[in-house]
Amino acid sequence: MTFLLLSGWILSTTPAMASNFADVFEGAKKARAEGRFGEAEQRYREALTISPDNADVLLHLGIVLGILERHEEALAVLSRGIANAPDYIDLHIAVARIKGWMGRLDEAEADINYILSIDPGNTAALELRRQQAAYRDQDEDRIWRLDIGYDQSRFNRVSRKDWHEANIQITVGSKQTQGHLRAERSRRFGETDTYVRTGAAHRLNGDLGGYINLGATPAASFLPRWKVETGADYRLRDGGDFLGPTIIKLDLAQKNYASGDIRNIDPGLQQYLFNGRTWLTGRWINTYDLTPSKRLPGWSLRADWQALDSLRLFGGIASAAETESGASVTTLSRYAGAILDVTSGLGLNFAFTRDNRKAAYIRDVFSGGLSLRF
Incomplete structure (x- = not known):
């Protein structure tokens, strides 16, 4: 008797669930067609609660x-759909399209080739190949960006005038390759130094990228006379919804002061979480003061959270050597800040840092800046 009642309940609820799914799914498609993408996302996620592995909804x-x-x-999300429906060509096309939007054109081309190996006449894949070829030829992913920033430092435990530092940087290039020119003007100890740097960054593919920076301070009083920086990052794994991409990093630097050279070798690890909305970055910092042949070990941890599509919050803590006028002393730093995209072409950033330099001073740094994208 119980079995019959349960069977009747299941049969009676199944049509209702199917009807509800159809209503939610159609509502999501309507919202997307009308450009209400935030609402469409919510409705598609609601549809997934009714049919969790539905490949159409995931697409x-x-x-x-x-x-x-x-x-x-x-x-x-698309990878989850492919895991459930590996032969669903539209999922593979969507992956190729989004990789193209990200500038990962070589990976997108490989995905398109895979689709055409299965379905040589697929019109959507052929059109996508044409579009991405035109994208390469026209170089539509050019980047022009101007960053301007200002920092003011105030001191506790010592009687010292505020430090004032301003910087400006222009970056030009593409999503794969960028070059920049930067100038920093610092006022400390009654002296003014101007540091000038140029550099380039390049992504060999979607997984591997690197950079190099070269800078100098003419007639330096307290900043390094010259500095060389280089580094690379490599994506170990793509991950999934909760535990996303895992990236390893290595940063190298050498700075020359009147008193001698300082060298850094800093490996790191970055882990994305919660569908890429949060990421954690840790570094093992190794500072070498080459004059007395001394190593100063340190570490840093940072968390970033994409609270909104236009707002990113971040904070962190570090215990590592800070070099001031050629002297390196272990400093405990805590910081927090926000990056706000006011429009697609204008961004603002704010940060507060407290540096506790061992047996010396506490320094509060107030930072602000803006970014203009063209």
Whole structure:
């Protein structure tokens, strides 16, 4: 009797659930068609609660997330769909399209080739190949960016005038390769130094990238006379929804002061979480004061959270050597800040840092800046 009642309940609820799913799914598609992408995302996620492994819902949700420029999250959703429906060609096309939006054109081309190996006449894949070829030829992913910043430092435990530092940087290039020119003007100890730097960054593919910076301070009083920086990062794994991409990093630097050279060898690890909305970065810092042949070990931890599509919050703590006028002393730093995209072309950033320099002083740093993108 109980079995019959349960069977009747299941049969009676199944049509209602199917009807509810259809209503939610159609509502999501309507919201997307009308450009209400935030609402569309919510409705697609509601549809997933009714049908968790539905490949059509995962496809449409991934596309909406891509339109919202939450690319890593979009790829994770589409990968979930492919795991459930590996032969669903539209999922593979969506992955290739989003990788193209991210500038990972070589990976996108490989995905398109895979699709055409299965379905040589697929019109969507052929059109996507044409579009991405035109994208390469026209170099539409050019980057022009101007960053301006200002820092003011106030001291506790010692009687010292505030430090004032201003910087300006212009960056030009593409999503794969960028070059920049930067100038920093610092006022400390009644002296003024101007540091000038140029550098370049390049991504060999979607997993591997690197950079190099060269800088100098003419007639330096307290800043390094010259500095060389280089580094690389490599994505170990793509991950999924909760535990996303894992990236290893290595940063190297050498600075020359009148008193001698300082060298840094700093490996690190970056882990994305929660569909790419949060990421943690840790570094093992190794500072070598080459004059007395002394190593000063340290570490740093930082957390970033994409609270909104236009707002990122960050904070961190570090215990590492800070070099001032050629002298390196272990300093405990705590900081927090925010990056706000006011429009697609204007961004603002704010930060507060407290440095506790061992047996010396406490320094509070107030930072602000703006970014203009062209």
